[in-house]
Amino acid sequence: MNPPLLLVAHGTRDPGGPRVIERLAAAAAEHLDVPVHVGYVDVIGPTVVEALDGITGPVVALPAFLAAGYHVRTDLPEQIAASGRADVAVGTALGPSPELAEVMRERLVAAGWRPGRRIAFSAAGSSDARALDDVRAAARLLGRRCGQWLTPSFVTTAAPATAEVCGPGDFIAPYLLAPGLFHRRLAELPVAGVAEPIGDHPAVVELVARRYRQARRAVPAA
Incomplete structure (x- = not known):
């Protein structure tokens, strides 16, 4: 069936x-x-x-x-x-899934990231503890592929805020499926690059x- x-x-x-x-x-x-x-x-x-x-x-x-x-x-x-x-x-x-982590790595490379450059992992945010656990798991999956430990930050709702933890030389990895307000906010930050959403x-x-x-x-x- x-x-x-x-x-x-x-x-x-x-x-x-x-x-x-x-x-x-x-x-x-x-x-x-x-x-x-x-x-x-x-x-x-x-x-x-x-x-x-x-x-x-x-x-x-x-x-x-x-x-x-x-x-x-x-x-x-x-x-x-x-x-x-x-x-x-x-x-x-x-x-979280390995497939999404691999797509995020590809999006980072397309945005200009290279190994050794610092990544800021950014998610939408949630007040749900289990959702935040999933986000942390997703950050670990991407971190293993990029050779660095990634601590999640958030566009809204949860802490820390991405805007407070990213620096001018960082590349932002958005844990976002599609474009929208959250990705636009990330794109406005003074960083080295912002990857595209995961997409289709x-x-x-x-x-x-x-x-x-x-x-x-x-x-x-x-």
């Missing part, structure tokens, strides 16, 4: 964010040869309830999040429950496919 995939993202009013999610969904659909739909838990639509309303039969809902914080562990299950659907299997968040890199498409296949085994019967 190959049920359709519902790719669930946070949502942003920055048009670049939804474009990345739509490209990721289109690439995943081609890779998996299944229909892929998109829904958002906040800010913009279609909402998860609206997206599920347009899907018939069992479905895999995959959170396109880089850490398993409130939106993944609480918000998404509540919205699925509100849809009245009992045939939805929820997959694991995309991060082919390795991310492969990761979505792997998470889908893992969750597919738990899809309830219609």
Whole structure:
């Protein structure tokens, strides 16, 4: 059985964010040869309830999040429950994962980083302790690939703030999936370079496919 995939993202009013999610969904659909739909838990639509309303039969809902914080562990299950659907299997968040760390390293190199230059690892921030644990794990994965110990900093909510810990010679590695307000804030900092968001890199498409296949085994019967 190959049920359709519902790719669930946070949502942003920055048009670049939804474009990345739509490209990721289109690439995943081609890779998996299944229909892929998109829904958002906040800010913009279609909402998860609206997206599920347009899907018939069992479905895999995959959170396109880089850490398993409130939106993944609480918000998404509540919205699925509100849809009245009992045939939805929820997959694991995309991060942390080795695939994302490798893409971040590539983005850093493209921004001009070379081994030996200091990296500031920057994430969106969260008040959820388990999400912050995921961010620390992601920083360790990237640090091993770049040859330095990375302590996470944050654009908002959590401490330390990236703006307070980065210096003029640093390169910022954004732990962000898509462009938006947070990446614009990082791009304004007086540093040597800021890498692009992780985006719809082919390795991310492969990761979505792997998470889908893992969750597919738990899809309830219609």
